[in-house]
Every structure is written in structure tokens, then in C-alpha cells.
Amino acid sequence: MNDAIEYASWVDRLGCCEGCPRRCRVNRLAGELGFCRVDAGIPVAHIGLHFGEEPPISGTRGSGTIFFAGCNLRCVFCQNSQISQETPPERFRRLTPAALAVEMRRLQDRGAHNINFVSPSHMIFQMAEAIRLARQAGLVIPVVYNTNGYDSVAALRQIRGLVDIYLPDLKYLDNAPGKRFSGVDDYADVVPGVLQEMLDQVGCLSLDDDGLAVRGVLVRHLVLPGCLEDSRRCLDFLARLSPDIPVSIMAQYAPRHRADAYPEINRRLSEAEYDQIVDHALRLGLENAFIQELDAADRYLPDFARNDPFGDAPSAPD
Numbered sequence: 001m002n003d004a005i006e007y008a009s010w011v012d013r014l015g016c017c018e019g020c021p022r023r024c025r026v027n028r029l030a031g032e033l034g035f036c037r038v039d040a041g042i043p044v045a046h047i048g049l050h051f052g053e054e055p056p057i058s059g060t061r062g063s064g065t066i067f068f069a070g071c072n073l074r075c076v077f078c079q080n081s082q083i084s085q086e087t088p089p090e091r092f093r094r095l096t097p098a099a100l101a102v103e104m105r106r107l108q109d110r111g112a113h114n115i116n117f118v119s120p121s122h123m124i125f126q127m128a129e130a131i132r133l134a135r136q137a138g139l140v141i142p143v144v145y146n147t148n149g150y151d152s153v154a155a156l157r158q159i160r161g162l163v164d165i166y167l168p169d170l171k172y173l174d175n176a177p178g179k180r181f182s183g184v185d186d187y188a189d190v191v192p193g194v195l196q197e198m199l200d201q202v203g204c205l206s207l208d209d210d211g212l213a214v215r216g217v218l219v220r221h222l223v224l225p226g227c228l229e230d231s232r233r234c235l236d237f238l239a240r241l242s243p244d245i246p247v248s249i250m251a252q253y254a255p256r257h258r259a260d261a262y263p264e265i266n267r268r269l270s271e272a273e274y275d276q277i278v279d280h281a282l283r284l285g286l287e288n289a290f291i292q293e294l295d296a297a298d299r300y301l302p303d304f305a306r307n308d309p310f311g312d313a314p315s316a317p318d
């Protein structure tokens with residue numbers, strides 16, 4: 001199958017979209033909108049070097065982040081709600097796959113260690129085409145798929161070989177909090193198959209001699225206040241999946257967006273809660289764990305109203 005035919009088939013899929021597990025089956029090519037509210041275009045909210053990812057991802061020169069607008073989840077505590085939920089995706093700059101490929105090359109030229117697609121689940125086919133074009137034009141750095149974990153296994157199989165590093169969240173393994181906090185009925189049913197597919201494609205994270213990620217899976221788990229039972233369930237699952245799997249245990253929860261309407265999570269995580277979860281991971285033998293300071297929430301929460309949302313790097317000029 002040549003590249004043109006392959007992309008044509010991706011475009012065809014946007015004509016009856018099952019790009020993520022929502023399976024809206026809308027015609028995005030004709031401008032119809034599904035749950036994610038994005039048509040066949042590529043709305044981009046921010047492009048820039050970011051230094052706040054895990055050390056193997058950010059390195060010393062930064063990760064080349066590309067934030068897509070819109071999302072296929074509705075997390076009430078979303079730290080990126082300005083671009084995922086509060087602003088309609090059509091208000092953002094719209095790129096074609098070719099223009100996105102140019103931006104990827106520019107990030108590489110600026111010294112980025114990798115290209116880091118943030119919230120790509122609803123943009124998977126457009127992203128795949130951009131990767132193909134960027135590779136043809138000389139992109140050599142790894143591509144990171146930085147996702148909420150609510151992905152289509154079938155779509156991931158279709159893009160096999162294009163992504164080097166998977167950076168999925170494992171948010172819940174209980175559908176009750178998924179439904180209450182993220183507006184999704186079946187997250188806990190879907191995410192195990194997603195993680196297995198990612199692991200089958202690229203294995204556990206591997207690093208080069210400088211400690212930079214070159215390939216593999218690194219799972220993120222954000223510990224929510226008062227939800228420790230589900231955090232333990234997530235870690236238990238990961239240990240069964242592979243005790244070698246690296247996991248980033250995140251302490252940076254802060255009650256942003258609409259979390260004030262949910263009293264049980266309308267507070268910061270306590271040090272004692274976080275320590276319990278880290279201890280649990282170590283007891284399970286998950287020794288490839290990245291640990292955060294509890295004040296990470298103050299350092300890593302972005303403000304997309306600024307040119308430099310993270311306050312850590314200049315953004316690329318428009």
C-alpha cells in the first residue's frame with residue numbers, strides 16, 4: 001500500500017469517525033462534530049519547548065510539545081481546560097497535516113529532543129499523516145503520543161510504526177470515578193487493552209546513553225485526593241502488566257476547572273496520601289517510578305492565556 005492510498009483511507013475514516021472509543025460515527029469531513037467537537041481540521045492551541053515533563057522526555061533542551069485543542073474526555077479537574085473544554089476548538093489556529101509537519105521540523109531545528117503530541121486521541125489520523133510527511137522531510141527525533149488513555153485500540157493498530165514513545169495516563173480502573181469525574185462510562189474497560197497494545201508496539205521505555213527516551217511506554221498516574229483505593233488498583237494492574245514498566249506517579253493534582261462542584265476532590269493531595277501510593281508502588285516492585293514533589297502543582301499547572309503557558313520556555317512564533 002503506498003502512502004497516498006494509506007492517507008486516503010485515514011481520511012475515509014474521518015468520514016464516519018471511530019477514531020476514539022466514543023465511536024460517534026459522524027462525518028468530520030463534512031464538518032459534522034462528535035463528542036470531541038473537532039472536524040477534520042487540526043486546531044492547535046500551543047506549540048513550544050516544554051521542560052516540565054519527566055526528565056527522559058524533557059531532557060536539557062526541552063520536549064517539542066504540540067497541544068491539540070478539544071478532547072474526548074470531560075475531566076472536571078482538567079488542568080488544560082482552557083484549550084480542551086472552555087474554548088471552542090474552531091477558535092484556535094487550524095493547520096493542515098503539511099503545515100503541522102513543518103511545525104514539527106521547526107521544533108526539531110530548535111533543539112527539541114522529541115515531538116510531543118498532547119491530547120492526540122481525537123486527532124489520531126490527522127496526526128499520523130503529519131508524522132508521515134515530517135519523516136519524509138527529515139524529522140529524525142522520536143514522536144511521543146501523550147494521551148489520556150481513552151484511545152481506540154483499532155486506531156492505534158492502524159498507526160503502528162509511527163509513534164516511538166507512548167505516554168498514556170492510567171486515570172482509573174473503576175468506571176464510577178471515570179463517569180463522575182471525566183464524563184466517560186467505560187474508561188476502566190478500555191484502558192487495559194490500550195496499554196497492552198502500546199506495550200506490544202514499543203515495549204517498556206528505553207533510554208539512550210544520555211538518559212533520554214528513545215522508544216517505549218511510560219505510564220502516568222495522577223493521584224486524586226481521597227481516591228487511593230483506585231490508585232492502588234491502577235498500580236496493581238501495572239505490576240501485573242509488567243513489573244519493568246516505568247510509571248510516573250503524579251502529585252500535581254489541584255482542584256482546577258469545575259472541581260469545586262465535587263467536594264470529595266476539591267482539595268490538594270496530602271503528603272500522607274501520596275506517600276501511601278508511592279510505598280504501594282515500591283512494595284509491588286514497580287521500581288522504575290518517577291516521583292514528584294508535592295508542590296509540583298504550583299510549578300506544572302499551565303495558563304494557556306499566556307504565550308508561554310508553563311513559564312519555562314519561549315513559544316514558537318506564529
Ligand code: SF4
Nearest residue numbers: 017020023024034036
Ligand atoms: S474522535 Fe471525536 S468524533 Fe471521533 S469518535 Fe472520538 S469523540 Fe467522536
